[in-house]
Amino acid sequence: EAGVTQFPSHSVIEKGQTVTLRCDPISGHDNLYWYRRVMGKEIKFLLHFVKESKQDESGMPNNRFLAERTGGTYSTLKVQPAELEDSGVYFCASSQAGGTMYGYTFGSGTRLTVV
C-alpha cells in the first residue's frame, strides 16, 4: 500500500510570498493530521481532519495558515503571507481510526524555508 505522500519535499520562498503544501493520505484513511517541527524543537500538532471536516485546528499558529481537505481525500496547507518564523518541517499523517493508540502513518515531510 502506498504511504502518506507529501510534496514538495522542499520549498524555499521569500518572506511575503504564498506557499501551498500538499498531503495525500493513505487511501481510505478518514483521519488526517498536520504537524510542524520548527528547527531543533518538538513536533507540534497543527490540526486534525475527519474526512473533509476540521475536528480540531487549535494548533494553527495564526490566520495566515489555511488548511483544506477536498472531498475528504488530499489536503493542502497554505501559508499566506509567509513569515520567517514559519520555516520548519511540516508533517502530514493519516489513520483509519482516530486515536493515537492505533498509531499514525506519517509522511516524510515538507521542509519549508522562508528567507
Place this chain on the structure above:
Amino acid sequence: AQSVTQLGSHVSVSEGALVLLRCNYSSSVPPYLFWYVQYPNQGLQLLLKYTTGATLVKGINGFEAEFKKSETSFHLTKPSAHMSDAAEYFCAVSGWTYKYIFGTGTRLKVLA
C-alpha cells in the same frame, strides 16, 4: 496537561554497544507512550507503544521500552546497536485522544 522531555539531543554509541535513549513525561491522565523513529528522507515510523497492560513493550528492530510510572519514564533500549539504527528518535505522550505531544528528538549516531 502533558509534556515530554528527551535527555540528550545527540547520542553516539559504538556498533554493538547498548543503546539507551531517555524519555521522561508528565501527564495528568493515564498516559499512552510512544517512540517514533525517522530515518533519513523518510517519514516518522512507529517503533513501539505502551497503552495498557505489560509495562515492558517490545517494538520493531529489536528495540524495547519500559513504562515506569514511579519514575515517569519511558526509556528506549536496544542491547546491540547496528549501523542501520542511525536515525532520529522521538518520544511522545498522549491520553485517550488523537493528539501527540512530542519531545524534541534524539539523534542517534552509531560509530563503526
